Amino acid sequence: MNLRLTNKQINIIEKANPFLIVSTIVAFTFGLYFSLLQSPPDYIQGDSMRIMYIHVPSAWFALMAYTILAGSSVLWFITRNPIFSIIARSIAQIGMIFTLISLVTGSIWGKPTWGVWWVWDARLTSMLLLFFLYLAYIFLWQSITNKDLASKISAALAIVGFVNIPIIKFSVDWWNTLHQPATISKLSSPSIDISMMVPLFIMTLATFLFLVTVFFIRLRIEILDNKILRIREVK
Amino acid sequence: MTDTVKKRLIKFLVSLIIFGIAILIIVYNLRDNIVYFYSPSEIIENNQTGSQIVRLGGLVESESVVSDGDSIFHFKITDGQEQISVKYQGILPNLFAEEKGVVVEGIYMNDGRFIANKVLAKHDENYMPPEVIKSLKETGKWQE
Numbered sequence: 282m283n284l285r286l287t288n289k290q291i292n293i294i295e296k297a298n299p300f301l302i303v304s305t306i307v308a309f310t311f312g313l314y315f316s317l318l319q320s321p322p323d324y325i326q327g328d329s330m331r332i333m334y335i336h337v338p339s340a341w342f343a344l345m346a347y348t349i350l351a352g353s354s355v356l357w358f359i360t361r362n363p364i365f366s367i368i369a370r371s372i373a374q375i376g377m378i379f380t381l382i383s384l385v386t387g388s389i390w391g392k393p394t395w396g397v398w399w400v401w402d403a404r405l406t407s408m409l410l411l412f413f414l415y416l417a418y419i420f421l422w423q424s425i426t427n428k429d430l431a432s433k434i435s436a437a438l439a440i441v442g443f444v445n446i447p448i449i450k451f452s453v454d455w456w457n458t459l460h461q462p463a464t465i466s467k468l469s470s471p472s473i474d475i476s477m478m479v480p481l482f483i484m485t486l487a488t489f490l491f492l493v494t495v496f497f498i499r500l501r502i503e504i505l506d507n508k509i510l511r512i513r514e515v516k
Numbered sequence: 517m518t519d520t521v522k523k524r525l526i527k528f529l530v531s532l533i534i535f536g537i538a539i540l541i542i543v544y545n546l547r548d549n550i551v552y553f554y555s556p557s558e559i560i561e562n563n564q565t566g567s568q569i570v571r572l573g574g575l576v577e578s579e580s581v582v583s584d585g586d587s588i589f590h591f592k593i594t595d596g597q598e599q600i601s602v603k604y605q606g607i608l609p610n611l612f613a614e615e616k617g618v619v620v621e622g623i624y625m626n627d628g629r630f631i632a633n634k635v636l637a638k639h640d641e642n643y644m645p646p647e648v649i650k651s652l653k654e655t656g657k658w659q660e
Contacts, residue, residue, distance in 0.1 A: 320645075321645030321646065321647065322645065322646070323643055323644065323645070324644050324645065324646040324648075324649040325611060325613075325616075325639070326611070326639065330643060333643070355528065358524065358528055359521060359524045359525050359528055360521060361524075393610060393611075394609075394610075394611055394637060394639050395609060395611075395636045395637055395638070395639070396608075396609030396610075396611075396612075396635065396636050396637055397634075397636055400552065400636065401552075402552035403550050403551075403552065440532075441535065444535075444536075444539050448543070452550075455547070455550075456547070456550045456551045456552065457551040457552050457553050457554070457555075457573060458552050459552055459553075459619055459636060459638055461638070461639050461640055461641045462641050463641065464641040464642075464643060472640075472641045472642045472643065473642070473643040473644075474643065474644045474645055474648050476645055476648075477643050477644075477645070
């Protein structure tokens, strides 16, 4: 099993970039138009609920990015194929930024809704822990000069930290939290009106395109970085 | 799959199982400490009176909010079974309303009253435009 990317595949990643950037901008234009202008305010929260259109997709992809990070770390541990380590490093910073966005937007929403910027309930605390896990992962890789060792330690951290993901997801169901339970979990009757679901869906798509765009850019950088490391090792 | 890969896979799975069991034990034992607030029934049952600061959460009982000036509020928090009277001096959050979720932080007194020094409005998972709520209420399909 050799999954090392060929130059041809790297070229495809490079060529996809302009299309991804354009489609991200188009999706965000539609998404922001629908979520800020074309959708109604909430019956209790008023206009402050519009923060949800950024908060919820960011939080979803923060969890998804960590799942990819942990998954590729597992694959790296077992196969030792460098591409999995490269994928893991490429997704980590995006995940960290999404976590930060969801923490900050949640805080801005919390002040007018709950009356406080921050509470130490299970959902918010576990989400803050996710941010620190991302941060630790990135710092570990950068601070250990022996890159073989750095790969091992950071992959171990990523895998161990995955335990936090189900805790974040189910914290609102397992424990009493100030954060409300999931809105879109019940497929039969979601607790959100269709006029608000459509903008949320477009914003989710836009956020996903943004994630893929940044991921491909990061992937190219990490592949080049890896090449430089290998050349140095040979010398 | 080569032998080394197989060996690593087995090692990985074994450590995953051990790690998983450890986490399960920790979470299971921590479950009472992780809750952000207690319901009125739990507070009465555990009799958490005294000087310790606790958080109480539930619905604000309908027609229970009384203000006696100087921004002092009295209201009852219920979970459908038990209810606790709360006294609070300060500014209530905008989303504070009767029959809505609320979490208060303060001290549960020996006489069964709760003196709150912080009131947080708890939002539920429903997102609806005002017109939809209006029509739902008109057709009687909306339950508070």
